Amino acid sequence: MTEVGHRLARMTRQVQAEARVPALSVALHRADRPLWTLTVGDTGNDTPLGPPTRFRIGSVTKTLTAVLVLQARDEGLLDLDDPIGAHLDLPAHRELTVRRLLSHTAGLQREPYGDVWDTLRAPGVDQLLGELDRAERVLPPGRRYHYSNLGFALLGQAVARLRGGSWGEVLADRVLNPLGLTATAPVPGPEAATGFLVDTYSDHAHAEPATDFGGVGPAAQLWSTAPDMARWAAFLADPAAVDPAGAVLRPGTLDEMRWPLTVTDETLWSGGFGLGLILVPRPDPETGAPQRVMHVGHDGAMPGFLAAVYGRRGGPGTPGAMGAAVLASSGTASAILELPHLLLDAAVADDPAEIVAWTPGEPAPERYREMLGRWWGEGYEYVFSWHDGVLQARGAGAPVSRPPSVFTPLPDQPDVLRTVSGREAGELLRLTRDERGAVVRMHWATYRFTRTQETFDGFDFRAIDQAG
Structure with a gap:
């Protein structure tokens, strides 16, 4: 392991120990170095922990659903300013636009009707759509940021209808397979870690129940591995390097998705939302002043699991296709949400990309x-x-x-x-x-x-x- 690898490993192990995470899987992807991975802990079941271990990634799922929506837009199947009712037969809220739903500014309530997180029974697609008149629009559209799993469920189901398949089928065909994300799926598979809630006042970890998000799947259903998600983060930051043929999405469309449409806090502009993507500007590590470095991706949480998946754009020393993924089998170890940002910062500081020599070019016309x-x-x-x-x-x-x-x-x-x-x-x-x-x-x-x-x-x- 290189000196940089040792530092990244120590940072990871420190978070696992201090945040008391049963299983932690981390990967760092960059175009100019081999994939770096590390796992710490135990799956909590009979399968060994390693890079192939699957974890729930929760709302990181939204970034993949958002790419499906922009694909459909690029192909002329929808417009971002279409009302969602133009693509789904809905009893209410038909006027909310695709763009507002993507940026969490539609004002729709956070969850589908009912106490989903109490019963752990999510509605199927037909029930989700049929009961939309029982869900509230809690704010006027465009008033402010208001996070909504329900909004992303509608977006995913709309794309599924447009493509003539289930959301999971369309995702595999249009995104996962073309990018080689073979370990990412709506189901855990045989190599999945068990998710836990770790007792605050003791060292006991209790397994959380398994859940299927049904019709709300486009918002939070996926399972994946750290290597797959580090590659996905690299794609969000630098699609031309990861997908040079543009088989999944044009680089210009990712530029559009990364443009901030709202901030998540009215006074502390430390994070924002584009079209389905969280945007995190990184301060200068020495002065704390703003710099032209942006981390783009998403966090995720499901019972027993947390995930943070971000790619890095801009700044001196940042290599192409740089992304980090941190997946954890604890539902409360919030320290892991900052870890991908720290790993990306440290990797660039300690091992910056090589400086490419300038070469003469053709004269101006x-x-x-x-x-x-x-x-x-x-x-x-x-x-x-x-x-x-x-x-x-x-x-x-x-x-x-x-x-x-x-x-x-x-x-x-x-x-x-x-x-x-x-x-x-x-x-x-x-x-x-x-x-x-x-x-x-x-x-x-x-x-x-x-x-x-x-x-x-x-x-x-x-x-x-x-x-x-």
């Missing part, structure tokens, strides 16, 4: 070559450049870590470009040329850009020097 350099807009200076085969722009004083705006020309209109990412994404950049064909002015999101600093009514400060 002649049409754009003379427009490169410094321009002024709204009183601020920007630098337009050609890198990696595309036109880019960034503020003259922007830190290197901030992604630039990237442009692509419209078909048959090379002097009109669309901003495809970064600042002003979606807006147009229009080039104005003089009679010689030189670019003398640009308009980006309708704001005028000139080679010298000008006021909004066209006063050029350079003219003062020329007049003097």
Whole structure:
């Protein structure tokens, strides 16, 4: 084991011991290193504990259901602003949109009708849908974040209806099999750990009852292994590396899913939700200041089990396809929920990705070559450049870590470009040329850009020097 591996192992063992977890399975996935795994403890049954051991992953299931929904959107089967009633025959709440349900801003009550966590009897699909008129909309849509298992159950059942199969069948066909997640399934299988509640005031651990979430399965039903979930986390963070052919989802769609739509706390903006994904910005380990590093994934809890599955994006030293999974056979060891974040931080700090050498590339196309350099807009200076085969722009004083705006020309209109990412994404950049064909002015999101600093009514400060 490497020195880094020893540190990760010690961190894991410390959490297992201090949080008193009967069985803990951890995996770290990254494109530039072999898969790292560690298991500590005992399954609580006759099967040995190891990387193939399955644990319940609870609400991590939601991330897979969310990918199914976005797949259907990309294929034109639904729109995110469709009311859920357009895809399911429902007696109530038909007006709640797919987007609101994905981001937990629909205002729907947390659980299906009835005391599910008291009886441990979840409704089947027909009962779930048929009794929706007995469930409350506890907040107006869009008011604020309000977590809802019921909302994700509806989303999963809608996709199942659109695809003509059960949710589990559709998930296996559309996500699990293409990504090689062969140990992930709605059932425990023969190598599953037993879930426990550990007594707060003694060392006794009592097995929790087995549960099947039935029609609510798309919210929390799955079982999996740490290696499978570390790969899944890597996919959520870097789909182009894990799924280069885009067989499951286009990288641009994952970008959309990772965009924050709501925060989970109105005053402490330490976490947010995108489309089915939890977003956790990571502070600088030395100063505590914000940095451009985001962990994306989800936590999960079911009777006797906790799980935390996150991929890492951004920041110096972060390798491609980096993800961590921590699966535990304790329903109350909340310390394990922070462990994947600590493991990802430590792995990058102690073993950063290699620095890739710069190599020369092709020159900018002649049409754009003379427009490169410094321009002024709204009183601020920007630098337009050609890198990696595309036109880019960034503020003259922007830190290197901030992604630039990237442009692509419209078909048959090379002097009109669309901003495809970064600042002003979606807006147009229009080039104005003089009679010689030189670019003398640009308009980006309708704001005028000139080679010298000008006021909004066209006063050029350079003219003062020329007049003097």
